[in-house]
Every structure is written in structure tokens, then in C-alpha cells.
Amino acid sequence: MIFAIAAVALDLLVGYGALISFGHAAFIGLGAYAVGILSVYGITDALVSLPVALAVSAAYALLTGVICLRTSGVYFIMITLAFGQMAFFTASSLAPFGGDDGLTIAARNTLAGFPLLRDERAFYYVVLFCLLGTYVFCRALVGSRFGRVVRGAKENPVRMATIGFDVYRFQLATYVIAGALAGLSGFLLANATEFVSPAYMSWQRSGELIVMVLLGGLGSLDGAIIGAAAYLLTEEWLSGFTEHWKVIFGPVLVLVVLFARGGLIGLASALVRRFARG
Amino acid sequence: MADAVLHLEKLRKSFGALVVTDELTFDVMPRELHAVIGPNGAGKTTLINQISGLVAPDSGTILFAGRDITALPTHARAELGLARSFQVSSIVPGFSALENVALAVQSRAGSSFRVLGRAAAEAALNGPAMAALADVGLAERAHIPAGELAHGEKRALELAIALAMQPKLLLLDEPMAGTGREETARLVEVLRRLKGRFSVVLVEHDMTAVFALADRISVLICGRILASGTPAGVRADPRVVAAYLGDEME
Numbered sequence: 001m002i003f004a005i006a007a008v009a010l011d012l013l014v015g016y017g018a019l020i021s022f023g024h025a026a027f028i029g030l031g032a033y034a035v036g037i038l039s040v041y042g043i044t045d046a047l048v049s050l051p052v053a054l055a056v057s058a059a060y061a062l063l064t065g066v067i068c069l070r071t072s073g074v075y076f077i078m079i080t081l082a083f084g085q086m087a088f089f090t091a092s093s094l095a096p097f098g099g100d101d102g103l104t105i106a107a108r109n110t111l112a113g114f115p116l117l118r119d120e121r122a123f124y125y126v127v128l129f130c131l132l133g134t135y136v137f138c139r140a141l142v143g144s145r146f147g148r149v150v151r152g153a154k155e156n157p158v159r160m161a162t163i164g165f166d167v168y169r170f171q172l173a174t175y176v177i178a179g180a181l182a183g184l185s186g187f188l189l190a191n192a193t194e195f196v197s198p199a200y201m202s203w204q205r206s207g208e209l210i211v212m213v214l215l216g217g218l219g220s221l222d223g224a225i226i227g228a229a230a231y232l233l234t235e236e237w238l239s240g241f242t243e244h245w246k247v248i249f250g251p252v253l254v255l256v257v258l259f260a261r262g263g264l265i266g267l268a269s270a271l272v273r274r275f276a277r278g
Numbered sequence: 279m280a281d282a283v284l285h286l287e288k289l290r291k292s293f294g295a296l297v298v299t300d301e302l303t304f305d306v307m308p309r310e311l312h313a314v315i316g317p318n319g320a321g322k323t324t325l326i327n328q329i330s331g332l333v334a335p336d337s338g339t340i341l342f343a344g345r346d347i348t349a350l351p352t353h354a355r356a357e358l359g360l361a362r363s364f365q366v367s368s369i370v371p372g373f374s375a376l377e378n379v380a381l382a383v384q385s386r387a388g389s390s391f392r393v394l395g396r397a398a399a400e401a402a403l404n405g406p407a408m409a410a411l412a413d414v415g416l417a418e419r420a421h422i423p424a425g426e427l428a429h430g431e432k433r434a435l436e437l438a439i440a441l442a443m444q445p446k447l448l449l450l451d452e453p454m455a456g457t458g459r460e461e462t463a464r465l466v467e468v469l470r471r472l473k474g475r476f477s478v479v480l481v482e483h484d485m486t487a488v489f490a491l492a493d494r495i496s497v498l499i500c501g502r503i504l505a506s507g508t509p510a511g512v513r514a515d516p517r518v519v520a521a522y523l524g525d526e527m528e
Contacts, residue, residue: 145384145397152370152381159368162330163443164356164385 002188004228007212009181015219018154022077023084027057027179029201031186036103036196046109053187054180061179065172091198102197217263283477289338298324300501311478313488316498322481326451330362331355359446363436371425379407382442410442430461448478
């Protein structure tokens with residue numbers, strides 16, 4: 001579920017904005033590290049650490065977005081990857097905060113002094129609430145005036161400029177929003193595992209997020225959630241048989257991309273249509 | 279000229295050794311329909327691209343409503359009231375015709391950073407958009423995805439998008455390109471009704487349309503204006519007949 005939040009955020013970028021970010025895990029990592037580093041200094045309340053997590057990842061998105069969005073296509077993918085790796089290596093070299101080995105967090109954050117997140121069930125509902133909130137927010141965003149401009153810019157940026165939209169500003173805003181939402185998922189991840197590590201930011205993780213979005217179906221926020229669930233369940237299930245589970249998963253992914261363009265959600269709606277016709 | 283809507287002063291653009299706009303001086307008066315004609319490769323579309331900001335000129339200035347816009351980016355020019363249509367239909371294919379036009383309305387209305395509320399249900403956007411669609415005779419096709427419209431309808435949609443921006447100046451790059459005789463006649467009719475409401479630069483190959491609509495015609499050849507004047511004057515100009523109209527009028 002935590003990854004579903006990040007996947008929904010990424011889908012906002014990739015599916016609606018055609019901005020393929022290969023560094024999205026960096027924002028998860030930043031959110032997680034915000035929690036970790038604050039706890040080292042004894043600040044363990046979510047009222048502080050959550051806003052900090054969001055602000056840090058949004059700020060990093062703003063800084064890197066200003067540069068990344070000057071490019072497009074393959075260059076955009078590469079430069080987001082580069083910024084992602086930069087965050088990864090910075091985290092790896094943070095010796096006071098665990099460096100390569102990561103950083104164990106003594107206890108989960110409190111919420112205004114209450115140990116709400118420490119109860120497993122309560123924590124589960126908090127995550128669920130965050131996911132729903134993210135989903136509803138993104139849904140509203142996509143349908144709004146703002147979202148319409150972003151979707152239009154995906155299909156025809158030149159036309160959008162000639163009717164008076166500064167496409168760059170809209171894409172940058174989307175990038176920052178998606179970064180902050182990934183920061184939210186990082187905040188939750190750090191609390192769930194009570195541990196932060198540079199591995200959260202690795203490019204493999206960014207790749208996994210893209211796979212989740214593709215698997216579920218690009219440009220449909222429901223798809224991103226289903227994709228995240230499907231990916232993690234498949235991983236769980238296949239790795240029970242063999243540690244080389246990716247050997248099986250890879251071809252499955254190729255088949256999905258080749259034969260079910262809309263991902264799992266596209267496949268499902270095609271089946272529903274077929275049944276409806278009898 | 280101080281009161282021209284658009285004034286180009288010694289505009290120059292070359293692609294490598296090829297000079298496509300050669301010290302061009304050109305203006306459009308308020309509510310005038312100024313047609314630009316010329317053979318393929320004369321630099322007509324490049325000229326439109328420079329006015330709308332998609333191509334930067336090498337030198338010269340572009341004055342729009344008395345303001346130097348030579349260095350302004352495309353979207354800023356659009357905000358000042360400069361609208362254009364494209365020779366090859368440039369629409370958002372996945373949006374309905376109405377949404378395509380509503381986007382243009384929204385651009386003029388500002389506040390596009392609004393993240394709440396369903397844009398598709400906003401009467402403030404859809405009303406003017408429907409009016410623009412009605413202007414070009416597309417009202418009944420409003421909810422069809424733009425990508426599925428027939429070619430002639432896409433041409434009309436291009437026009438509706440530009441109209442919805444309530445522009446001071448309309449740049450029309452071959453609005454009749456590729457349309458059949460009947461569709462052309464319909465578009466000419468639409469333009470005739472719009473004439474006088476806007477200032478227009480019309481680039482067009484269809485001479486019947488140009489001579490029916492234009493207040494003034496400039497003949498562009500190899501990046502230079504060969505002749506400029508009333509339709510009757512241009513038609514009678516021996517240089518124009520020799521260089522261009524001779525074959526076109528056959």
C-alpha cells in the first residue's frame with residue numbers, strides 16, 4: 001500500500017504528463033530519511049516529521065525539476081536517473097546516519113504525543129487513509145483545470161503554448177506534487193520498517209515503480225494501485241518458489257506490455273466489456 | 279505605422295545558407311484581413327511561426343499592438359491576444375472538440391492552477407467554447423473526440439480554438455489546406471462572417487478564397503514581398519502574374 005502511494009504519484013507524471021521519471025525512488029528515500037534523521041535528534045512526532053518529509057521531497061523535486069524539465073524524452077529519463085543516483089550516493093555517504101548500512105529508527109513516530117502509529121492495526125488504517133487521500137487528490141487534480149492543461153500538454157505541447165499556456169510551469173508543478181506524494185510514502189515506509197537505508201533510493205526501486213505503473217495500466221490512477229499490489233504479491237508468491245523469481249516475472253511483464261496495452265486495468269475492462277456483450 | 283496591430287520591421291531568418299525571410303517589412307491594420315500568398319517554399323509558414331514565436335528571427339523586430347514582442351515566448355504572445363491555426367491540424371486528439379476549445383477559453387480566463395472542481399463541468403468554460411464551436415458550425419459535434427473528426431471538421435476546430443481565445447490578431451496558416459470544394463466554401467463563409475471582428479493574417483493557396491476574402495494581399499516570394507495591395511491591384515500586377523499567379527490562375 002505504501003508503494004501504491006508512490007506509484008499513484010508516478011502515474012500522475014508518467015501517465016498524465018508523459019514525464020517518465022527514472023528517479024522517483026529518491027523522493028521516497030528523502031521522505032524516509034527525513035523521519036530517520038529527525039529521530040536521531042530526538043524529534044519523533046509526526047506533526048514535525050511529516051511536514052518536513054513532504055517539504056524536503058517537494059524542495060528536491062523543485063530544484064531538480066527546474067533542470068530536468070528543460071529536457072524531454074530520453075534525456076529527461078536520464079537526467080532524473082542521474083538526480084536519483086545523486087540522492088542515493090549522498091545517503092550512502094552519510095556516515096553519521098548509518099551510511100551504506102542504513103539507520104535504525106528507535107521507535108515509530110508519535111502523533112501529537114500519542115503513540116497512534118505504534119499499534120499495527122491503527123498504522124494500517126493510517127496508511128490506507130493516506131492512500132485514499134492521495135487517490136482522491138490525484139483524481140480531483142486530473143479532472144481540474146490544472147489537470148486538463150497537463151493532459152493537453154502531454155498530447156500536444158506546441159498547441160498548448162500557442163493558446164497561451166506556459167507548459168513548463170505546469171509540468172514543474174506536477175513534478176513537485178508527485179515528488180511530495182512520494183515523500184509521503186517515504187514517511188510511511190520509514191515508520192513501517194523502523195529503518196531507513198539508501199536502498200530506498202536506488203534506481204532499481206525507481207524501475208520497480210515504473211513497472212508497477214505499467215503493469216497496472218498507464219494513465220489510470222486505479223491501475224497504479226492495482227499494479228503496485230500485483231507487483232508485490234507476484235514477487236512474494238514467485239520468490240516462494242525460487243530466488244530467481246525475476247526470470248519468470250520478466251516474460252510476464254513483456255506479455256502484459258505487448259498484449260495488454262492498458263495494463264491489468266485495461267485487461268479487466270476489456271474482459272468486462274466482453275462479458276457484458278455475452 | 280503607429281496604429282497597426284502588427285508590424286514587422288526588417289525581419290530576417292535563414293536556415294543555414296537558405297534565407298527564408300529576407301528583410302521583411304509587413305503590417306496588419308485593425309480589423310483588416312491581410313492575405314499572404316506565394317509559391318511553396320516562399321517562407322509563408324516560417325513567417326507565421328516567427329510571429330507566433332515558435333521560430334526566433336535572426337534579426338528585425340516584431341511589434342504587436344505597439345509592443346515589441348520579438349523576444350517573448352509563444353505562450354506570452356498568446357496571452358497578449360495573438361492566436362493562430364496550423365497548416366497541419368494541431369489539436370489534442372484525445373480530448374473532445376468541446377474540451378479542445380474550452381482549454382483555449384480557460385487559457386484566457388486565467389486561474390489554470392486551480393486544482394479543485396471538475397473543469398469538464400464548468401459552465402464558465404463550456405459556454406464560450408460552445409459559442410466558438412457554433413461560429414464554425416461544429417456545435418453538434420462538440421462531444422466527439424477531436425481525433426475522430428473528419429478532416430474538414432478538424433480544420434474548423436482549429437479555427438474555433440483560435441476564436442475562443444478572443445484574439446486581437448488571428449494568424450491563419452492555410453485553413454483550407456486539404457479540404458474539398460464544399461468544405462472550402464463553408465470555411466470561406468465562416469471567415470467572411472468573422473471578417474471585421476478580428477484582424478487576420480491569412481496564408482492560403484486557394485486563390486478563389488483569398489480573392490473573395492482579403493482586404494489586402496501581399497505576395498511573398500523567396501522571403502521577400504514582391505507586391506502588396508488590394509486584390510484588384512495585385513491581380514493586375516504584371517510581376518505577380520509572371521512570378522506566381524500566371525500558373526495558379528490557369
